[in-house]
Amino acid sequence: MTALKALVRKDLILYLNDKRALLLHLLMPVVLAAFFGSLFGGAGGGANTGKIDIGLVQQDQGAIGQKIAEGLKAESSLRVAELSLEEAQSRVREGKLAVAVVIPSGFGETAGTALFSAGGKPxxxxxxxxxxxxxxxxxKGLLTQQVMQTVSAEMFGGATGRQFTDTSLKALEGERSNDPDAAALHDLLGSLQKFQAHEDKLAGGSGKGQAGLSMPFSTKDEALSSGPKYNGYAHSFAGMSVQFILMMGIDIGISILLARRMGIWSRxxxxxxxxxxxxxxxxxxxxxxxxxxxxxxFLCGVLIFKVEISNLPGFVVVGAAFALMTASFGLLIAAFGRTPEAARGMAVFATLIMVMLGGAWVPSFVFPEWMQAATVVIPTRWAVDGLDAVTWRGLGMDVALRSAAVQLAFAAAFAGLAIWRFRRQQA
Known part of the structure; x- marks a missing residue:
């Protein structure tokens, strides 16, 4: 037991004296977690989400076209830049704009007519x-809202709508006796004409009625979680911790291979x-x-980025299981690696695949359904999900124990393969 303690103490001292390794394994995950966490909304859970830049080509100078443009510019989630058609297309091609919208000439009048007919739509x-x-x-959703509100408001209470109603009623006068559809449309437009006259009267003859269709609902958004308020940094710290600690596990295996090469292992x-x-x-x-x-x-995450650990015992259990899995992964690399150089390349590749599929870079719930099912065989998936569970999700010990149990199973499998390989090589 004394020899075992001495060997462990020696490894710890050597690692702590390697400032480069400490910088890589401690500082880098904090920096990258801060970057990715800010993309996921930061400590405010979405407070830092930026506006979407879109281009607007305003070819319709009519009242409806201008009002649609004003509505888009008033949207809090959009940043609208008016451009020429050529400039808008060029910026989209270059990736400087996500979307460019063209409101063609005459759109307002044509859209108003299409509102009451089954003919061609602009x-x-x-x-x-x-x-x-x-x-x-x-x-598209925001544009649909603006077009429906603006066109319907103009057709029910604007000058364009009154002109359309008068013209259409005159055109339908001779058709309604022989065409049931024309008669029905005539009755509808006649009622609309009375409504327009009523609105015009209420507006004092100014022609600026209050009528118009609007969205028939609004949403009340409420974020629900068993844990503390969502913090975008929490998942990032989980993912970057898993990635860089696994990188440290690679160093465990490479150090054994280097010890073999230099004869230290034999001594x-x-x-x-x-x-x-x-x-x-x-x-x-x-x-x-x-x-x-x-x-x-995670201490850096708690102190600097307000990450909350909602289940501290669960965090310790999940963390300990992940630590054992990392150590056994390092032994597996040493057992099957032939040279330090070749082993490092293959191990880094395998680690990046595990990190990517494990949801360390982006949460696994954004994966396609088939991929979510497939990645349950990836140990890092259980590590990341377990750390999420005991931080911002606020889940109980049952989830933490399940995550730890799966990781320990992987650790046992890795260690068993490594020991078998070492014994075979010694024999």
């Missing part, structure tokens, strides 16, 4: 960056130490370093 050309299809859908085996003791010491020291790094990284 088109609004929209140019968009192919990587911004989600933004396109959002802009250790020649001492009154068994191979099991040497491997166990590396696993213990690696797990302690991993757990210490995890605690230090």
């Amino acid at each position: 088109e609004i050309p929209m140019f968009y960056d192919p990587s911004q299809s989600t933004v396109l859908a959002m802009v 250790l085996l020649a001492a009154p130490l068994s191979q099991s003791q040497i491997l166990l010491s590396r696993a213990i020291s690696g797990a302690l370093i991993s757990l210490g790094l995890l605690a230090a990284i």
Whole structure:
């Protein structure tokens, strides 16, 4: 036991004296977590979300077209720049604008007519960056709202609507006796004409009625979570911690391969130490370093970025399981790696795949459904989800224990494969 403690102490001292490793494994995850966390909304849970830049090509100078443009500019989620058609297309092609909207000449009048007929409807050309299809859908929704409100208001209470009603009624006078559809439309427009006259009277003859359709509902948004108020930094600290601590696990395996190359491993085996003791010491020291790094990284998150750990015992359980999984992953790299250079390349690649599929960069719930189901076999998925559960989600010990149990199962599998490989090589 004394020899084991000495080996563990030696590994810890060597790691702490390596300032470059400390900088990489502690400072880098904090910096990257701060960056990604700000993208996810920061401590305000969306307070830092920026406006969407869109271009507007205003070719319709009529009242309806101008009001649609004013409505788009008044949207709090949009930043609208009026451009020429050529400039708008150029900016979208260059990726400087997500979407450009063209309100063509005569759109207002044609749209008003189409509101009461099944004929051809005017088109609004929209140019968009192919990587911004989600933004396109959002802009379409806002544009639909503005067009419906503006066109209906003008047709029910504006000068264009009154002119359309008078003209249409005259055109339908001779058709309604033979065409039931024309008769029905004539009755509808006749009622609309009376309504317009009433609104005009209320407006004092100014022609500026109050009528018009508007969205028949509004939404009341309420964020629900079992834990504290959502903090965009919480998931980022979980993901970046998992990534860089796994990178440290790679160093555990590479250090064993380097010790073999330099003959240090042979000298250790020649001492009154068994191979099991040497491997166990590396696993213990690696797990302690991993757990210490995890605690230090989240301490920065708590003190600087207001990340809250809602379930401290659960955090310790999940963190300890992840630390053991990291240490066993390092032993697996040493067991199957032939040279330090080749092993590092393959291990970094495998780690990046696990981190990406585990939801460390972006939350796993944004993955396609089939990918969410497939990634349950990735150990990092359980680590990230477990850390999310005990921080901003505020879930109980049952979730933390489930996450820890799966990680420990992976740790046992990695360690078992590593020990089998080491024994086979020794034999």
